Amino acid sequence: MSHDVTHTRTQQEYEYDRKRANLGMRNQVTVFALMIFLTFIAFASVQAGMSAYLVAPLILLFAAVQVALQLYYFMHWSEKGHGMAQFFMYSAAFIAFTMILAFITIIWW
Amino acid sequence: MSSTAKKKGFGATIWDYLTTVDHKKIAVLYLIAGTLFFVIGGIEAMLIRIQLAEPNNDFVSAGLFNEIITMHGTTMIFLAAMPLLFAFMNAAVPLQIGARDVAFPFLNSLGFWLFLFGGLFLNLSWFLGGAPDAGWTSYASLSLASPTHGIDFYALGLQISGAGTLIAGINFLVTIINMRAPGMTYMRMPLFTWTTFVASALILFAFPPLTVGLFFMIFDRMFDANFFDHLNGGNTIIWEHLFWIFGHPEVYILVLPAFGLFSEIFATFSRKRLFGYSSMVFATILIGFLGFMVWAHHMFTVGLGPTANAIFAVATMAIAVPTGMKVFNWLLTIWGGNIKVTTPMLYGLGFIPSFVAGGVTGVMQASAPLDYQLHDSYFIVAHFHYVIVGGIVLALFAAAHYYWPLMFNQMLNETLGKITFVFFFVGFHCTFFIQHFLGLMGMPRRVFTYQGDQGWDLFNYISTIGAFLMAIGVILLVVNVIITAIKGEPAGRDPWKDGRTLEWAIPQPVPYYNFKQTPLVRGLDTFWIEKMEGNKEGMTYAEPISDIHMPNNSFIPFMISFGLFVAAFGALYHQDADKAWSLPVLIAGLAITFLSMIVRSLKDDLGYHIHKEELMNEKGGKK
Numbered sequence A: 001m002s003h004d005v006t007h008t009r010t011q012q013e014y015e016y017d018r019k020r021a022n023l024g025m026r027n028q029v030t031v032f033a034l035m036i037f038l039t040f041i042a043f044a045s046v047q048a049g050m051s052a053y054l055v056a057p058l059i060l061l062f063a064a065v066q067v068a069l070q071l072y073y074f075m076h077w078s079e080k081g082h083g084m085a086q087f088f089m090y091s092a093a094f095i096a097f098t099m100i101l102a103f104i105t106i107i108w109w
Numbered sequence B: 001m002s003s004t005a006k007k008k009g010f011g012a013t014i015w016d017y018l019t020t021v022d023h024k025k026i027a028v029l030y031l032i033a034g035t036l037f038f039v040i041g042g043i044e045a046m047l048i049r050i051q052l053a054e055p056n057n058d059f060v061s062a063g064l065f066n067e068i069i070t071m072h073g074t075t076m077i078f079l080a081a082m083p084l085l086f087a088f089m090n091a092a093v094p095l096q097i098g099a100r101d102v103a104f105p106f107l108n109s110l111g112f113w114l115f116l117f118g119g120l121f122l123n124l125s126w127f128l129g130g131a132p133d134a135g136w137t138s139y140a141s142l143s144l145a146s147p148t149h150g151i152d153f154y155a156l157g158l159q160i161s162g163a164g165t166l167i168a169g170i171n172f173l174v175t176i177i178n179m180r181a182p183g184m185t186y187m188r189m190p191l192f193t194w195t196t197f198v199a200s201a202l203i204l205f206a207f208p209p210l211t212v213g214l215f216f217m218i219f220d221r222m223f224d225a226n227f228f229d230h231l232n233g234g235n236t237i238i239w240e241h242l243f244w245i246f247g248h249p250e251v252y253i254l255v256l257p258a259f260g261l262f263s264e265i266f267a268t269f270s271r272k273r274l275f276g277y278s279s280m281v282f283a284t285i286l287i288g289f290l291g292f293m294v295w296a297h298h299m300f301t302v303g304l305g306p307t308a309n310a311i312f313a314v315a316t317m318a319i320a321v322p323t324g325m326k327v328f329n330w331l332l333t334i335w336g337g338n339i340k341v342t343t344p345m346l347y348g349l350g351f352i353p354s355f356v357a358g359g360v361t362g363v364m365q366a367s368a369p370l371d372y373q374l375h376d377s378y379f380i381v382a383h384f385h386y387v388i389v390g391g392i393v394l395a396l397f398a399a400a401h402y403y404w405p406l407m408f409n410q411m412l413n414e415t416l417g418k419i420t421f422v423f424f425f426v427g428f429h430c431t432f433f434i435q436h437f438l439g440l441m442g443m444p445r446r447v448f449t450y451q452g453d454q455g456w457d458l459f460n461y462i463s464t465i466g467a468f469l470m471a472i473g474v475i476l477l478v479v480n481v482i483i484t485a486i487k488g489e490p491a492g493r494d495p496w497k498d499g500r501t502l503e504w505a506i507p508q509p510v511p512y513y514n515f516k517q518t519p520l521v522r523g524l525d526t527f528w529i530e531k532m533e534g535n536k537e538g539m540t541y542a543e544p545i546s547d548i549h550m551p552n553n554s555f556i557p558f559m560i561s562f563g564l565f566v567a568a569f570g571a572l573y574h575q576d577a578d579k580a581w582s583l584p585v586l587i588a589g590l591a592i593t594f595l596s597m598i599v600r601s602l603k604d605d606l607g608y609h610i611h612k613e614e615l616m617n618e619k620g621g622k623k
Helices: A011-047 A050-073 A083-107 B010-019 B023-052 B064-097 B103-122 B152-178 B190-222 B236-270 B276-288 B295-302 B306-334 B343-365 B368-374 B380-409 B414-440 B457-487 B525-530 B556-573 B582-602 B612-616
Strands: B549-551 B608-610
Touching: A083 B190, A083 B236, A083 B306, B010 B023, B010 B380, B010 B612, B023 B064, B023 B103, B023 B380, B023 B582, B064 B103, B064 B152, B064 B190, B064 B236, B103 B152, B103 B190, B152 B190, B152 B556, B190 B236, B190 B276, B236 B276, B236 B295, B236 B306, B236 B343, B236 B380, B236 B414, B276 B306, B276 B556, B295 B306, B295 B368, B306 B343, B306 B368, B343 B368, B380 B414, B414 B457, B457 B556, B556 B582
Parallel strands: none
Antiparallel strands: B549 B608
């Protein structure tokens, strides 16, 4: 609240923050590479002319993995202090799932 | 500039309210607008009851009757109950959690103006060729066939006011998550804050399906789309699902804050800690979740099949469990308390049996086979009026008395308040209790008249008498407000003497920055703890006095909403071949909205600071 409080970091804090930032950067780059790789496989499997019964579930699976990676790494869910956002996103996913399930089972079939 | 409260002329006051971003003033705006729509909806209710007072009545025509029942339901739910609850949320929640304002004051204002312009647009349909006439649920097979523009007014008006509601809900979520004072953990939040939080989460998840459904409806009616037209591959049931996926949580959006208000009132006037606080919180969250799993119980007779009906029936009955927990907790809060029967407490005592009666008939309807008998009869009408009037309206009246001194620094007259309660409460039961039996005797809902000598005549007449008693109650409340305003006696801090939560610890009238210093919260019922320890100031502070950052007032929210209001007319009349002006109006309206948004984006508005020196002088920064 108060704006006139300044905080000076000690050398240890500075090094700790730096180390964490480095780790975070490494994770992001790794995950980014992984996501590119997954996208590549998805395209390659279509290009290779494999059966649609293999390709479709494969792409859906990769999509789910990519969404998870996106949320946990690029949107920082793997770090502390994101519990509320996670709770709301999982709740929304759950509610959306029940709706879609109901639509599939009792309206369209 | 240090926008301090100077003595202002009438025009300046109006301008202040048009541009305000202060949650306390927005609460007053919500209260005024909600009351206006409550009265309009009430007049519609009276017309319904006059028409049905005797068989074969021709007070209104069949078509007009359909418009009246549609507008009664729509107005009461969307334009009266929700805004009035938002009024009390805005007035109390930031103060209860020790915040200086909501998280997004600008959006708070935008939410209000969107709601108001959407509501005005919907009600203008009365003067512009006919109101919507397909019931408040606006089932697609009826509404697509409706020849007037009424349904378009419904769809566009609700779209605009729904956006406002969604914005308000998100604002409260962020406020409660991020703006709590130091020490105000989740499990120390007052119950009204908790129920506001859960209701806002329900708004967040429930309004998007309504938005989608309304867009489908707009597309079907205006652009010849076929989402709901089975002749062209659509499915009319999709509207019903989308509407009730929204509509059922909507019931809980309304009733949870009502529960919260009564939880505050019971604890305050029993002068006891709320019994089973943590189970109350748990029950609130559980009701919130279950509220999304039960929408198809509104559609048992659609023919979803026995499996779907059974699943939704069981899920519906499950909601009775957390609701029952709440009822028992309230009873045990009162039990052994040092009870003071003030007007709000009287409403609370009336609420418990009334709401339980509505809940019991709800469980009856949850049983799918029985629902085939009860469906579309007056039994249903009796049930939902018991829940909504017996739950929400009683809570709103109770909260009006309870929070009046917080909002206006005046006490409503207690004696007159109790007389109001008697008229309203007796009238309410007189109107709706007997409708259970009308339903069981086979009277269908939504009929504009009926033949005599079926045993319905007397009961309908009694029901109408009850409606007049309720109207007398509402008029008495208005009289009470006027008398109090004329007297103008300041109520002062903690006027009920038994306030438990932070909002009562603030000096009256509440300073525009709320808290000079952010309070430190040391437990549930913060103010009570401080009082019991003899702290005259009522608060322990978490910070030294320092500059307070405040947002500037803004006229932009009004302009954004006004633009959409104009655009809606263009969109509505664009279907008519003979109205060439509609397209320019649509474009002009959207231009106003987007230009206002661009101005908001490009012009930095950093607010201002109230300086420490101003806060330190005796008047606490007030000039």
